[in-house]
Amino acid sequence: MRKQRPESTDEAPDKTGSPAPDRGLSPPEGWLDRHGDALYRYACFRLRDTAAAEDLVQETLLAAFQARGGFAGRASERTWLVGILKNKIVDHLRKRRREDIVDTPIEPDEDVEALFSPGRKDHWTHAPSVWNNPTASLEQKQFWKIFSDCVDLLPARQAQAFVLCELDGLGGAESCQVLGVTTTNLWVLLHRARLRLRECLEQRWFQGNSGDDGADL
Amino acid sequence: MVLTCKEVSSLVSESLDRRLSWRERLGVNLHLLICKACRRFADQMRFLHAAARQFSRNYPIDMTSTRLSESARRRIRHALEHHD
Numbered sequence: 001m002r003k004q005r006p007e008s009t010d011e012a013p014d015k016t017g018s019p020a021p022d023r024g025l026s027p028p029e030g031w032l033d034r035h036g037d038a039l040y041r042y043a044c045f046r047l048r049d050t051a052a053a054e055d056l057v058q059e060t061l062l063a064a065f066q067a068r069g070g071f072a073g074r075a076s077e078r079t080w081l082v083g084i085l086k087n088k089i090v091d092h093l094r095k096r097r098r099e100d101i102v103d104t105p106i107e108p109d110e111d112v113e114a115l116f117s118p119g120r121k122d123h124w125t126h127a128p129s130v131w132n133n134p135t136a137s138l139e140q141k142q143f144w145k146i147f148s149d150c151v152d153l154l155p156a157r158q159a160q161a162f163v164l165c166e167l168d169g170l171g172g173a174e175s176c177q178v179l180g181v182t183t184t185n186l187w188v189l190l191h192r193a194r195l196r197l198r199e200c201l202e203q204r205w206f207q208g209n210s211g212d213d214g215a216d217l
Numbered sequence: 218m219v220l221t222c223k224e225v226s227s228l229v230s231e232s233l234d235r236r237l238s239w240r241e242r243l244g245v246n247l248h249l250l251i252c253k254a255c256r257r258f259a260d261q262m263r264f265l266h267a268a269a270r271q272f273s274r275n276y277p278i279d280m281t282s283t284r285l286s287e288s289a290r291r292r293i294r295h296a297l298e299h300h301d
Contacts, residue, residue, distance in 0.1 A: 032294055037284045044283055054285065058293045062300055122221035127254035134264045138271060147272055165234070166266070167273035172234060191230040198261055 024073045028065050035078060036061075039085050046089050046163060048156075056092060060085040090168065093178045106185050109155070112192045115199070128198070131206045143205060150200035154193050161189035162197075220244045222255055229259045233266055 026034065039060055043053035064084050071080060116122045137143040151159060157179070164175040165186070176186050220228070225248045228241055237245065249256050285293070 032290065032297065036290065036293065040285045040289075041283045054289045054293065057285065057289075058296050061293070061297055065297070065300075116221070116223040116226075122223035124222050124254045124258075128257040128261060130257065131261060131264070134261070134268075138268060144272065147268065151272075162269075166269035169270075169273075187231050187234055190234060191227050194230050194262060194265060195226065197265060198258070201265075 025068055025071055025077055028061075028068065031061055031064065031081070035081050038078065039081060042082060042085060043089065047092070052092065056085060056088045059088055063088070086168070090170070093164070096178070106157075106181075106188055109158075109192050112195050115195060129202055129207060131202070134206070137205065146205050147197075147201065150197050150204065153200060154196055158189050158193035158196065161186055162193040165190060220248045222248075222252060225249070225252070225255050226258055229255070229262055233262065 036057060039057045040053055043056045044050060047053050047056070060081060064081055067084070071077075075083070115125055117125045151162065154162060160179055161175065161181075164170045164178060165172065170178070172183060172186060176183055179186065179189075181189065225245055228237060228245050231237065232242075232245070249259060
């Protein structure tokens with residue numbers, strides 16, 4: 001489900017035919033200094049390609065300049081710009097998509113396989129620990145740093161699947177196209193990413209803060 | 218239809234992405250009734266799912282100190298100033 005593109009002008013031009021005045025946007029000449037690094041960070045995170053990230057920052061600021069008359073002031077300036085950038089990122093990823101969806105079997109992920117014990121009917125090798133009040137963690141800056149580190153540690157394909165589906169909310173079909181995998185393989189990638197993230201967060205965050213040492217059941 | 222923890226973890230994950238069949242749901246629910254480890258896992262998956270959404274809203278803009286290089290900055294500024 002695509003949200004309406006933020007560049008679309010949703011305000012009528014005034015009677016002179018020129019675009020409606022900027023609704024609380026800072027002077028465009030200052031956008032690069034104010035927002036350039038932030039946009040660049042986001043693009044680098046999503047694309048893992050600094051050259052492409054630089055290009056998309058440029059395209060975003062350009063598109064924003066051209067669309068500034070349509071800014072309705074409902075979101076902050078930064079949020080608005082990031083929204084434009086996100087659309088550019090998805091377009092960029094779509095252009096890179098594979099032509100053929102190939103049902104190549106994904107290689108096993110040994111770290112994930114080790115989470116379950118074949119000798120014990122595929123029970124958990126180590127049962128998940130109790131996570132004390134996880135919702136409270138969402139308020140803590142340090143938690144997000146660790147979350148981000150854990151995403152960075154994911155193998156590339158799993159990271160891509162996770163970012164596209166969980167972070168961007170791209171539909172399954174669209175993610176499959178961008179990644180060049182079948183739906184089944186997409187689910188496998190997501191499952192592995194989630195298992196790894198869970199392990200990582202438990203080790204790096206929750207086990208320090210939990211009252212339970214996760215003894216096997 | 219006795220499911221293993223490994224199978225249940227996979228189905229729990231997929232339940233975030235698709236509707237499970239009634240058979241699958243039954244198998245998962247029966248397993249969760251008796252398996253505390255997988256119950257915890259299911260809770261943690263729901264938490265991760267919600268956290269990911271919030272993450273995408275806030276990060277990574279405030280979290281790292283990566284900056285545009287000076288040459289990139291100059292190049293972009295030049296392109297913006299000379300665009301019609």
